[in-house]
Amino acid sequence: MSIIGWRITKDHCWQPGDLSKSREGRIYFMEPEHRFKVREILDGNHVQQFQIFDDDGNLYYEGVATPATEFEPLEWAKDDAGATSIKYKNPNTGEFETL
Numbered sequence: 335m336s337i338i339g340w341r342i343t344k345d346h347c348w349q350p351g352d353l354s355k356s357r358e359g360r361i362y363f364m365e366p367e368h369r370f371k372v373r374e375i376l377d378g379n380h381v382q383q384f385q386i387f388d389d390d391g392n393l394y395y396e397g398v399a400t401p402a403t404e405f406e407p408l409e410w411a412k413d414d415a416g417a418t419s420i421k422y423k424n425p426n427t428g429e430f431e432t433l
Contacts, residue, residue: 336402339363339372340384344396347415357395362410375400383423385430386411404433 341361348356363372375381381398384407388394394417399407411417421430 337368337371337375337400338365338403338406339368339376340397340399340403340407341376342395342397346393346395357414362407364406372400383430385421386417387419387421388416389418408433 339362342357342359345357348354348358361369361373361376363369376398380401382401382403384397384399385393386395386397386408394415395407395411397407399422405420408417408420411420419432421432423429424431
């Protein structure tokens, strides 16, 4: 069973004075029964770092995800902010690459 979840570590969309709250620190998961396991994984060392962008290349969000997570943060960010692409950090090169 795959545990899918992610945490937003930096919300580049939010500005002081915005009516909505920042997404920083929020944890998202696909299955409610996995919420505690997702938190445990995200607090550990076996996570994937990601960045989410709009179609102009503006960075919207940064975060960490469980190893089984792929496009789910992007799907969330499309609805939340109109994001269009996600990049994950390659552990071998240290560079962010489009998934």
